[in-house]
Amino acid sequence: xxxxxxxxxxxxxxxxxxxxxxxxxxxxxxxxxxxxxxxxxxxxxxxxxxxxxxxxxxxxxxxxxxxxxxxxxxxxxxxxxxxxxxxxxxxxxxxxxxxxxxxxxxxxxxxxxxxxxxxxxxxxxxxxxxxxxxxxxxxxxxxxxxxxxxxxxxxxxxxxxxxxxxxxxxxxxxxxxxxxxxxxxxxxxxxxxxxxxxxxxxxxxxxxxxxxxxxxxxxxxxxxxxxxxxxxxxxxxxxxxxxxxxxxxxxxxxxxxxxxxxxxxxxxxxxxxxxxxxxxxxxxxxxxxxxxxxxxxxxxxxxxxxxxxxxxxxxxxxxxxxxxxxxxxxxxxxxxxxxxxxxxxxxxxxxxxxxxxxxxxxxxxxxxxxxxxxxxxxxxxxxxxxxxxxxxxxxxxxxxxxxxxxxxxxxxxxxxxxxxxxxxxxxxxxxxxxxxxxxxxxxxxxxxxxxxxxxxxxxxxxxxxxxxxxxxxxxxxxxxxxxxxxxxxxxxxxxxxxxxxxxxxxxxxxxxxxxxxxxxxxxxxxxxxxxxxxxxxxxxxxxxxxxxxxxxxxxxxxxxxxxxxxxxxxxxxxxxxxxxxxxxxxxxxxxxxxxxxxxxxxxxxxxxxxxxxxxxxxxxxxxxxxxxxxxxxxxxxxxxxxxxxxxxxxxxxxxxxxxxxxxxxxxxxxxxxxxxxxxxxxxxxxxxxxxxxxxxxxxxxxxxxxxxxxxxxxxxxxxxxxxxxxxxxxxxxxxxxxxxxxxxxxxxxxxxxxxxxxxxxxx
Amino acid sequence: xxxxxxxxxxxxxxxxxxxxxxxxxxxxxxxxxxxxxxxxxxxxxxxxxxxxxxxxxxxxxxxxxxxxxxxxxxxxxxxxxxxxxxxxxxxxxxxxxxxxxxxxxxxxxxxxxxxxxxxxxxxxxxxxxxxxxxxxxxxxxxxxxxxxxxxxxxxxx
Ligand code: FES
Ligand code: FES
Numbered sequence: 047x048x049x050x051x052x053x054x055x056x057x058x059x060x061x062x063x064x065x066x067x068x069x070x071x072x073x074x075x076x077x078x079x080x081x082x083x084x085x086x087x088x089x090x091x092x093x094x095x096x097x098x099x100x101x102x103x104x105x106x107x108x109x110x111x112x113x114x115x116x117x118x119x120x121x122x123x124x125x126x127x128x129x130x131x132x133x134x135x136x137x138x139x140x141x142x143x144x145x146x147x148x149x150x151x152x153x154x155x156x157x158x159x160x161x162x163x164x165x166x167x168x169x170x171x172x173x174x175x176x177x178x179x180x181x182x183x184x185x186x187x188x189x190x191x192x193x194x195x196x197x198x199x200x201x202x203x204x205x206x207x208x209x210x211x212x213x214x215x216x217x218x219x220x221x222x223x224x225x226x227x228x229x230x231x232x233x234x235x236x237x238x239x240x241x242x243x244x245x246x247x248x249x250x251x252x253x254x255x256x257x258x259x260x261x262x263x264x265x266x267x268x269x270x271x272x273x274x275x276x277x278x279x280x281x282x283x284x285x286x287x288x289x290x291x292x293x294x295x296x297x298x299x300x301x302x303x304x305x306x307x308x309x310x311x312x313x314x315x316x317x318x319x320x321x322x323x324x325x326x327x328x329x330x331x332x333x334x335x336x337x338x339x340x341x342x343x344x345x346x347x348x349x350x351x352x353x354x355x356x357x358x359x360x361x362x363x364x365x366x367x368x369x370x371x372x373x374x375x376x377x378x379x380x381x382x383x384x385x386x387x388x389x390x391x392x393x394x395x396x397x398x399x400x401x402x403x404x405x406x407x408x409x410x411x412x413x414x415x416x417x418x419x420x421x422x423x424x425x426x427x428x429x430x431x432x433x434x435x436x437x438x439x440x441x442x443x444x445x446x447x448x449x450x451x452x453x454x455x456x457x458x459x460x461x462x463x464x465x466x467x468x469x470x471x472x473x474x475x476x477x478x479x480x481x482x483x484x485x486x487x488x489x490x491x492x493x494x495x496x497x498x499x500x501x502x503x504x505x506x507x508x509x510x511x512x513x514x515x516x517x518x519x520x521x522x523x524x525x526x527x528x529x530x531x532x533x534x535x536x537x538x539x540x541x542x543x544x545x546x547x548x549x550x551x552x553x554x555x556x557x558x559x560x561x562x563x564x565x566x567x568x569x570x571x572x573x574x575x576x577x578x579x580x581x582x583x584x585x586x587x588x589x590x591x592x593x594x595x596x597x598x599x600x601x602x603x604x605x606x607x608x609x610x611x612x613x614x615x616x617x618x619x620x621x622x623x624x625x626x627x628x629x630x631x632x633x634x635x636x637x638x639x640x641x642x643x644x645x646x647x648x649x650x651x652x653x654x655x656x657x658x659x660x661x662x663x664x665x666x667x668x669x670x671x672x673x674x675x676x677x678x679x680x681x682x683x684x685x686x687x688x689x690x691x692x693x694x695x696x697x698x699x700x701x702x703x704x705x706x707x708x709x710x711x712x713x714x715x716x717x718x719x720x721x722x723x724x725x726x727x728x729x730x731x732x733x734x735x736x737x738x739x740x741x742x743x744x745x746x747x748x749x750x751x752x753x754x755x756x757x758x759x760x761x762x763x764x765x766x767x768x769x770x771x772x773x774x775x776x777x778x779x780x781x782x783x784x785x786x787x788x789x790x791x792x793x794x795x796x797x798x799x800x801x802x803x804x805x806x807x808x809x
Numbered sequence: 810x811x812x813x814x815x816x817x818x819x820x821x822x823x824x825x826x827x828x829x830x831x832x833x834x835x836x837x838x839x840x841x842x843x844x845x846x847x848x849x850x851x852x853x854x855x856x857x858x859x860x861x862x863x864x865x866x867x868x869x870x871x872x873x874x875x876x877x878x879x880x881x882x883x884x885x886x887x888x889x890x891x892x893x894x895x896x897x898x899x900x901x902x903x904x905x906x907x908x909x910x911x912x913x914x915x916x917x918x919x920x921x922x923x924x925x926x927x928x929x930x931x932x933x934x935x936x937x938x939x940x941x942x943x944x945x946x947x948x949x950x951x952x953x954x955x956x957x958x959x960x961x962x963x964x965x966x
Contacts, residue, residue, distance in 0.1 A: 067911030068899035070846020070886035077845035233912040283912030525910025697906040727855035731838040736941040795936030
């Protein structure tokens, strides 16, 4: 592939908006001042599972300062939410399915009054048996949580003949793995504020990952015409998947709908405790995985039976189960595959999207299996991964032929010198007598975009007659830096600096949908939509320049706000001149772009299909030191190699990698959300600066032909290999494997004792 | 509602306020002074998003009673830059890509500012310790620590 030279692609352009953020001037939803707001508060359910017989709001309404109390009956439109399957009422109707369910909404003059009123609502419940374990919920005769029953979906991926391959295996390993609920723990608790503007439009500012979806849901809830609701994304303090579901938006819409005549803004700011209670979690998984390989270590077959707990509602559960099934093989070529993933309703807080959608849970299993085989066959774990790595020309478990941009081997090669160094020098170096060292690897692949469904993005670019450029995108930047990256793509095509591109972002009045900021899809999909729009604009400018410069189109270049003849740079014309001419002739300077990756839906019986147009790859190496007496794990270093196709903004890619590793360290060692017990940040620990290892980020660029300048994505991949690498390192250190996350002090200490290391003197 | 009269310095300016007796410093800073740069991430002293500098020390404004500000010198993120430009910490945070969502950023800046006030030449470990109470879910801290290191006064001048 020829290396093209770019002016702004591949440059670590400084973040748009960073200046406001360091000044404390960035406006998050809780910072927006629209005048004296009314305060919203939901009354949450008192039971995990119960029928609602009656709701009496009279006492609450009688409290001084209460402006309204609303229940399901006050919702004029469709009281059901959900991006994939609609099963979640904004306000509970006939029953509650978890403690997170909102039963009534209070609107009051102050937080204190709202709290008092929420308490004063009297709800008559008829309790039902509550189910927290998927297996209980699937059992014969279990009370149905939803009318359709407790099984939301079974996703199957089948290929080849697993049983024959198992029979011929040199090494056959069957194990069970378990992961728990995880809290996203974005730093900014969910918040929003809204008002009714002069022409009667409900304007809602929210902390969100998908303003256009919010818009659709609020319009549906309130049965309003599209143009009567406007969603504007406020500066958003992280999301990681949780802000893909409606959190405060529907409540604000409902309050405005009924109380807009008061002329007051309404505001809902979740306390951290409410964010913990009421927003989605990562799906816990139980995975039984059996894998086989031949004597040389080549993987021949895999069988998986996995169950994931989606809690009370579907949210992104179907996507999580599907992605888990497709990603079960990891980045390895396995000819015979039989995977079944069930997604099951329970009465836990609902689970939804969280960075990786089931792939991080699956990666724990496939990466552990590789190490188990390697150990049994006395093969080096890195060699085992390299031998089985997907390559161009390989066929995936869904029957997709992988044609380009398969950088897993390159990731393994990049990590190899660090791995050897760690094994040869770091591992045998002396340490304290009760400490044991281990080195572990973790690999992953990750399909960019939604699984086997359409997920288009759009964008619009406009050039004013004076040559100034505005890019309109619905793409929510939640801190990952998409606004900067999209500006770089447009700037590169037009030969401008990214600062010269004015960005209008995530406001449903001015932008068209870019889809969700999820599935690591925005650089690839919205990047392509922006490139499409910008190339259309570039083309009319070139056409005009041909006329003006009397040179063929293919001899022209964009450079520094001008179009120049490549071979004669002194022959040039300013874009502003061209824009004015096009404008005066009545030509169009406003172009809409579109991109939808080419996918083929998965066959429900076999899983056959093309779930994603492209995949990212990564390998992490973890070096850990385990205290055999306390179970404490110190992660000394993580080397993280990522094939991102093309790093449009390398420093931002590094930021994603380092942030992903941190979340991976939390997933591996300390994070678990316990239903009914985890209430505040005192009960849930995420890594601090002091917990973090040195991270060595390595960017691999196996360019994707269909990507914008070759780019794929990195947001979720960054997290996925970390936990398996750490678990493999702990297991190597102790000679005992950990099968359940988190590898907490208790679990590690138990493994240490079991392996006979819990004796201070002997070592 | 019982109120307390307090007088203190905010970012170099004197203010006098009657604050509700039970109000936290964070509530007063955000709601009464309108300085929204200080964030509430937890309200119970666990996340550091509300960190401000009081008499040279970094404190969690969500745990401090507003009444305790009486007679103090309070510095918030809004007071870091001066008319000549950004504080070096702010500049380096931008330059080293240490800002992602930015919700933790004001707290990180204030903790680092207090560290610099106490120590002219802090080492990397001391920087890590100083911001260990400031949770960040986005960056993994590496670019933050590098940015703060780059802003250490000894290195700069
Ligand atoms: S808001 Fe004060 S420490 Fe979290
Ligand atoms: S940048 Fe988002 S929490 Fe630190």
